[in-house]
Amino acid sequence: xxxxxxxxxxxxxxxxxQVTLRxxxxxxHNTVSWYQQALGQGPQFIxxxxxxxxxxxxxxxxxxxxxxxPNYSSELNVNALELDDSALYLCASSLMGQGAPYEQxxxxxxxxxxx
Amino acid sequence: GEDVEQSLFLSVRxxxxxxxxxxxTDSSSTYLYWYKQEPGAGLQxxxxxxxxxxxxxxxxxxxxxxxxxxxxxxxxxxxxxGDSAIYFCAEIGSGGYQKVTFGTGxxxxxxx
Numbered sequence: 001x002x003x004x005x006x007x008x009x010x011x012x013x014x015x016x017x018q019v020t021l022r023x024x025x026x027x028x029h030n031t032v033s034w035y036q037q038a039l040g041q042g043p044q045f046i047x048x049x050x051x052x053x054x055x056x057x058x059x060x061x062x063x064x065x066x067x068x069x070p071n072y073s074s075e076l077n078v079n080a081l082e083l084d085d086s087a088l089y090l091c092a093s094s095l096m097g098q099g100a101p102y103e104q105x106x107x108x109x110x111x112x113x114x115x
Numbered sequence: 116g117e118d119v120e121q122s123l124f125l126s127v128r129x130x131x132x133x134x135x136x137x138x139x140t141d142s143s144s145t146y147l148y149w150y151k152q153e154p155g156a157g158l159q160x161x162x163x164x165x166x167x168x169x170x171x172x173x174x175x176x177x178x179x180x181x182x183x184x185x186x187x188x189x190x191x192x193x194x195x196x197g198d199s200a201i202y203f204c205a206e207i208g209s210g211g212y213q214k215v216t217f218g219t220g221x222x223x224x225x226x227x
Contacts, residue, residue, distance in 0.1 A: 004157075031213070042119070042203055042217035043158070056214055090157055094213065102146060102213050106157035 003027060004093050004107035012113045013081050021076040021110045023091035031055070031096040032074040033104060034066060037088040049074060050096055078112075086114045119218035121204055126224045133191040135221045137204030140185060144206040147180060149189045152201045152220070161189075161202075191223075199225045 003026035013019050025032050031050045035043035045058035049068035063079040072093070078085055088111050092104035118140040127133045139147070145166050150158040164171045164178045164187075171178045177190040187204055204218040 033213070033215070035217075040220075042205075042219045045214050045216070048213065058214065092158075092215075096213060102207055102215075103160055103163070104213075104215060105160065106150075108155075108157045 004091065004105050006089075006091055006107040006110050008110060009108070010111045010113075012115060015081055015083060015114055017081050018077065018079045019081060019112060021078075021089050021091075021112070023074045023076070023093075023107055025072045025074065025091075025093035026105050029093040029095050029105075030072055031094045032068055032072065033092045033094070034074070034076045035090040035092065036060070036085075037090055037109070039087070043090055046076070081114045083114050086112060088112075119204055119206060119216055121202075121218040121221045123219070124222050124224070126226060127194050128226050129194060129196055131194055133189075133194045133198070133223055133225075135189045135191075135202050135204075135223065137187040137189075137218055138185055139187065139204070139206050139216075139218075141206055141208050141216070142185070143208045144185075146207045147178075147187050148205040148207075148215070149176075149178065150203040150205060150217075152203065154200075158203065194223075194225050196225045196227055199223055 005024045007022045033048040034046040037043040047057040048055045052068045065077045067075045088109040090109045092106045094104045148163040149161045175192045179188045201220040
């Protein structure tokens with residue numbers, strides 16, 4: 001158990017809708033990263049938040065947005081859902097600023113299906 | 116950009132050693148990681164190696180890094196059925212934020 005929780009576990013949405021996924025970081029961690037894992041693929045980096053600010057972004061369009069709250073929990077929002085957004089969404093928490101190594105602890109993921 | 120490649124599948128007999136290989140392209144990689152993913156679960160960090168090391172041993176796990184060839188391997192000694200999972204190699208570069216790039220994953224099947 002990593003102490004990182006995500007909700008909901010599964011979600012089914014229709015194309016064009018909006019979705020919000022939630023993540024609760026491990027206690028003491030100040031950084032959260034979100035990844036999209038399509039079936040049979042490795043996780044792809046979406047973005048990272050450090051102390052409530054976006055700290056880096058992968059090759060995802062602006063309709064993917066996020067928030068990090070003062071308690072370091074986080075949300076991933078996806079607008080105008082497309083069929084290709086169907087995937088497992090993983091959040092990972094870590095502690096940045098304390099030196100090496102950089103260890104991310106993953107939650108169990110949210111399985112999003114877009115129909 | 117960064118790219119991490121792995122073979123898709125490996126099958127071994129219980130008790131044998133497993134070797135999972137990975138190649139990467141980012142010469143500025145600082146840390147390289149091995150993660151394990153069981154069906155329906157998130158990723159579990161198994162071990163990592165700093166880029167200035169050649170080898171790291173952690174119980175049944177041995178990581179070998181050939182920085183010149185950008186080749187990373189994970190050896191699992193005395194492989195057990197509980198080791199059946201997908202194994203991901205990942206690297207982190209020296210950029211201003213901590214972006215981790217994952218490989219496509221190697222599915223390890225352990226035959227009893």
